[in-house]
Amino acid sequence: MxxxxxxxxxxxxxxxSTPAGVWDDHAARSAAPLGLPAGVWRAALDSSFPERATGRLGDLAAAFRTLARRNGLDPGDEALAAACAARLAAQRELFxxxxxxxxxxxxxxxxxxxxxxxxxxxxxxxxxxxxxxxxxxxxxxxxxxxxxxxxxxxxxxxxxxxxxxxxxxxxxxxxxxxxxxxxxxxxxxxxxxxxxxxxxxxxxxxxxxxxxxxxxxxxxxxxxxxxxxxx
Ligand SMILES: [Mg+2]
The missing domain is CATH 3.40.50.1000 (HAD superfamily/HAD-like)
Structure with a gap:
């Protein structure tokens, strides 16, 4: 050929490969700064994957702000930045x-x-x-x-x-x-x-x-x- x-x-x-337990742990790490239950945040991340994977929620900070608001939360800049930093650190482990x-x-x-x-x-x-x-x-x-x-x-x-x-x-x-x-x-x-x-x-x-x-x-x-x- x-x-x-x-x-x-x-x-x-x-x-x-990434086992399911790792995703749970990662969701917990970025949920904590927002004060959201890990399971709620994991569900928000999972259900929004089609939108996030096609860029429809913008960059990471914009996406997290949207997801937090969908869960009735309006995070301050500091909490949002901490959640994004936790997420990036967790994702980089997967890279x-x-x-x-x-x-x-x-x-x-x-x-x-x-x-x-x-x-x-x-x-x-x-x-x-x-x-x-x-x-x-x-x-x-x-x-x-x-x-x-x-x-x-x-x-x-x-x-x-x-x-x-x-x-x-x-x-x-x-x-x-x-x-x-x-x-x-x-x-x-x-x-x-x-x-x-x-x-x-x-x-x-x-x-x-x-x-x-x-x-x-x-x-x-x-x-x-x-x-x-x-x-
Ligand atoms: Mg693959």
Whole structure:
């Protein structure tokens, strides 16, 4: 196959899976400065994910103010800033990459492949992006909150290919299957592989296509076995 680029999902693919208990803990950390019960805040975060992941609630501070108001609270600037800081700290823990991510991406680059990230994510990842080691390792990113669309919207897959300067047909797509991304990538002409790493079953992913019958990879570094060194 004439593959010239690899597009990766972010959460659960370049990063480890996130078990449900972690989300509870994270919600509690940003609920505390607002004085809201952790369970109420977790429900507010969960139910607003479609809005936050498409940027409709604005940046993190604007989104948190809206969510607090929906729960009958009008937080002061100090409480809001503390909640946002707690949220960013918690989210940044989730941005830590899998142990084999940097070596795998570095080797793919050394082989001459273009690399992209396509993520359904909220403002925290966009706001942190430039500080992440990953930013230096990839040629392009498409983040749902910056594009106003979520997977499997075909425009997102075409957009990452355009930003990489390649045709979708020349892309391998690797993801853990959230947001029906593998079906979406395939529909756009990419060759999609499900990452079914050892922690795959632990994940609490949004609308993951667990019934994917296409090819899969047992670890992220196995993507190297698919791709030869380009001339
Ligand atoms: Mg994922």
């Amino acid at each position: 004439a593959v010239t680029a690899v597009v990766f999902d972010f959460f659960g693919t370049l990063t480890p 830590a990459l899998r142990a084999d991510a940097v070596p795998t991406l570095s080797e793919l680059r050394a082989r001459g492949l273009r690399l992209g990230v396509l993520s359904d994510c909220t403002a925290e990842l966009a706001e942190s992006w430039s500080q992440l080691p990953l930013a230096e390792l990839v040629d392009a990113r498409v983040l749902s909150c910056e594009e106003g669309r979520r997977k499997p919207d075909p425009e997102l897959f075409h957009l990452i290919a355009r930003r990489l300067g390649v045709a979708p047909q020349d892309c391998v797509y690797v993801g853990d299957g959230g947001g029906h991304e593998l079906t979406g990538a395939t529909a756009c002409g990419m060759r999609a592989f499900m990452l079914r790493a050892a922690d795959w079953a632990d994940n609490e992913a949004h609308s993951r296509e667990d019934d994917w019958s296409g090819p899969s990879l047992p670890s992220l570094s196995d993507v190297l076995s698919l791709l030869p060194r380009l001339p």
